[in-house]
Amino acid sequence: xxxxxxxxxxxxxxxxxxxxxxSFSLNPIGVEIFKLLQKGESDDAIITLLLNDYAVxxxxxxxxxxxxxxxxxxxxxxxA
Amino acid sequence: MKTKxxxxxxxxxxxxxxxxxxxxxxxxxxxLTEIDxxxxxxxxxxxxxxxxxxxxxxxxxxxxxxKRVFETRYPKVQFAWSYKTCxxxxxxxxxxxxxxxxxxxxxxxxxxxxxxxxxGDKIIFNGPDKTDDDLMLAIKNNSPIHIDHxxxxxxLHELASGLTKKPKVAIRVNMDTGIxxxxxxxxxxxxxxxxxxxxxxxxxxxxxxxxxLHTHIGTFMLTPSAYAVAASKMADLAINIKKKYxxxxxxxxxxGGFASKNTLKGSYYMGSDTVPxxxxxxxxxxxxxxxxxxxxxxxxxxxxxTGRALVDDAGFLMGTVIANKRLSDGRRATILDFGVxxxxxxxWYDHKISPVEELGYxxxxxxxxxxxxxxxxVVRENISMPPLSPGNHVVAxxxxxxxxxxxxxxxxxxxxxxxxxxxxxxxxxKTKETLEGIQRDELxxxxxxxxxx
Numbered sequence: 434x435x436x437x438x439x440x441x442x443x444x445x446x447x448x449x450x451x452x453x454x455x456s457f458s459l460n461p462i463g464v465e466i467f468k469l470l471q472k473g474e475s476d477d478a479i480i481t482l483l484l485n486d487y488a489v490x491x492x493x494x495x496x497x498x499x500x501x502x503x504x505x506x507x508x509x510x511x512x513a
Numbered sequence: 514m515k516t517k518x519x520x521x522x523x524x525x526x527x528x529x530x531x532x533x534x535x536x537x538x539x540x541x542x543x544x545l546t547e548i549d550x551x552x553x554x555x556x557x558x559x560x561x562x563x564x565x566x567x568x569x570x571x572x573x574x575x576x577x578x579x580k581r582v583f584e585t586r587y588p589k590v591q592f593a594w595s596y597k598t599c600x601x602x603x604x605x606x607x608x609x610x611x612x613x614x615x616x617x618x619x620x621x622x623x624x625x626x627x628x629x630x631x632x633g634d635k636i637i638f639n640g641p642d643k644t645d646d647d648l649m650l651a652i653k654n655n656s657p658i659h660i661d662h663x664x665x666x667x668x669l670h671e672l673a674s675g676l677t678k679k680p681k682v683a684i685r686v687n688m689d690t691g692i693x694x695x696x697x698x699x700x701x702x703x704x705x706x707x708x709x710x711x712x713x714x715x716x717x718x719x720x721x722x723x724x725x726l727h728t729h730i731g732t733f734m735l736t737p738s739a740y741a742v743a744a745s746k747m748a749d750l751a752i753n754i755k756k757k758y759x760x761x762x763x764x765x766x767x768x769g770g771f772a773s774k775n776t777l778k779g780s781y782y783m784g785s786d787t788v789p790x791x792x793x794x795x796x797x798x799x800x801x802x803x804x805x806x807x808x809x810x811x812x813x814x815x816x817x818x819t820g821r822a823l824v825d826d827a828g829f830l831m832g833t834v835i836a837n838k839r840l841s842d843g844r845r846a847t848i849l850d851f852g853v854x855x856x857x858x859x860x861w862y863d864h865k866i867s868p869v870e871e872l873g874y875x876x877x878x879x880x881x882x883x884x885x886x887x888x889x890x891v892v893r894e895n896i897s898m899p900p901l902s903p904g905n906h907v908v909a910x911x912x913x914x915x916x917x918x919x920x921x922x923x924x925x926x927x928x929x930x931x932x933x934x935x936x937x938x939x940x941x942x943k944t945k946e947t948l949e950g951i952q953r954d955e956l957x958x959x960x961x962x963x964x965x966x
Contacts, residue, residue: 455528497522507843
C-alpha cells in the first residue's frame with residue numbers, strides 16, 4: 434500500500450490532497466501513522482513503534498491500523 | 514521506566530468546504546463522569562452495565578418548579594402523577610411525597626397506586642379499558658372516573674342503579690385546538706356536540722355525579738397556545754353547565770403532553786433550544802381559565818397530569834461500548850450494550866449521548882447501534898463522537914419518561930435501575946431481570962419436556 438506522493442500534511446494534522454483539492458483533519462496519532470506510512474514503513478514496524486510509545490495492546494493497534502488504512506483508501510489517498 | 518502516552522484510535526476526517534450549517538448540532542465530547550456526585554463508573558461497576566439511573570434530586574426539583582409555576586398563576590392546582598410515564602414505585606413515591614395524586618389508565622396501574630398507599634379518592638382513573646369489576650372497585654374507593662366513551666357511560670349508569678351513592682365522574686373531551694394530528698380517539702368531541710350529549714345524559718339521568726371535565730390534547734406539544742384553546746373550550750363547557758343546570762364543576766383536568774427538552778428526530782434545532790418552558794404552558798392555561806368568567810368563589814380546581822416534562826431529564830441510561838466496526842460506505846459504527854429494547858424512545862428522539870471517559874477532541878461521525886441482532890436496533894443514526902473503544906462507557910440523557918414502562922424483554926434481560934437520593938447515595942430500586950424471573954410464568958406441557966438430539 435503506497436500513499437499518493439504529493440500529499441501535504443502539517444504537524445497539527447491538516448492534510449491536503451492537491452490533485453483533488455480535498456482536505457482532511459487527523460488526530461495526533463493519525464498524523465504519526467500517516468508520516469510513518471509516507472516513509473514507507475511496514476505495518477509490523479509501525480505497530481512495534483506504537484507499542485513502544487503508547488499504553489496499548491498489539492491487537493488494538495493492529496485492528497485500528499487496518500481501519501485507518503481502509504479510511505485512507507476510502508478517501509482516495511492511496512495509489513491505485 | 515518510560516511512561517507511555519495515552520492511546521487514542523487514529524482518525525482521519527474529511528473537511529467539507531462550503532457554507533456553514535447553521536443548524537449544526539454540537540459535538541458531544543464533554544464527558545459525563547458523575548451524576549449527583551456519584552461516579553458513573555462506580556455505578557456501572559457495582560450494579561452492572563447497562564444501568565438506568567434516576568436522580569431523586571432532579572425529580573423533586575422538576576416537580577417543585579412546576580408546582581410553583583402553576584400555583585403562582587392559579588389559586589387551586591393539583592398534580593396527579595401519570596403512572597404510565599414511569600410507574601417504578603420509588604419514582605411514584607417521590608411524587609406522592611411531594612403531594613401529587615395518581616393518574617392511572619388501567620387496573621394494573623390502579624392497583625399499583627393503591628399498593629403505593631394513594632387513597633382511592635386521589636386516584637384519577639382514565640383510559641378506554643375499564644371492566645365492570647374495575648369500575649366497581651373505583652366506585653367503592655370513591656375515585657374520580659373519567660369516562661372515555663358512551664359504552665362506558667351506559668355501563669356506569671347500570672352499575673350505579675343499585676347504589677345509594679352516586680359515583681364521581683368526569684368526561685374526557687377531545688377538541689380541535691389547531692394542532693395536527695387532532696387527538697380524537699379518546700373521549701367525546703367538543704365541536705360536534707358529543708361532549709354536550711354526554712353531559713346532558715349524565716345530569717338528566719342523575720345517577721352519576723359529574724364533578725370534572727378532562728382533556729388531553731396530545732403529546733410532546735410544542736405549541737403552548739393550543740392549551741389556551743383547550744382551556745377556553747373546557748371553561749366554556751363548565752360555565753354553560755352552571756348556566757344550564759345550576760351545577761358547578763369542581764375541577765378541570767388539562768391532562769399532560771408538555772414536552773421535555775429532548776430533541777425530536779428531524780428537527781433542525783436541539784430540544785433544549787426549541788421546547789417551551791413550563792411557564793409558557795402554565796401561562797396559556799391559567800390566563801385562559803382566570804379570564805373565562807368563573808365566579809370568584811367557584812373557580813374550578815386545575816388538575817394536571819404531566820409526566821414527561823417532570824421526569825425525562827431525571828433519568829439516565831448508562832452502558833458500555835461492545836465493539837467498533839466500519840460500514841461498507843466508510844461510516845463508523847459503534848455497538849453499545851443497550852439498544853431500542855430498553856430505550857424505546859430512540860425511535861423518535863435524537864437522544865443526547867455523552868462519553869464517560871475523557872477521550873479527546875477529535876471526533877468522527879458515528880452510528881450507534883444497540884446489541885440486538887435486529888437491524889432496527891439503532892440508538893443514534895448519526896452522531897459526532899470522540900473515538901470510543903470497547904470498554905469505554907456512554908450515558909444517554911433524557912430517558913426518564915416511557916423507557917422503563919415501555920421497555921421490552923426481548924433477546925436480552927432488562928437492566929437494573931438505581932435511584933440516587935438527595936444525599937448522593939445510590940439505592941437499587943429494581944434488580945436486573947433474571948432468566949428464572951422471566952420463566953417463572955411459563956409452562957411447558959409434560960410431553961414436550963424430554964427430547965433427544
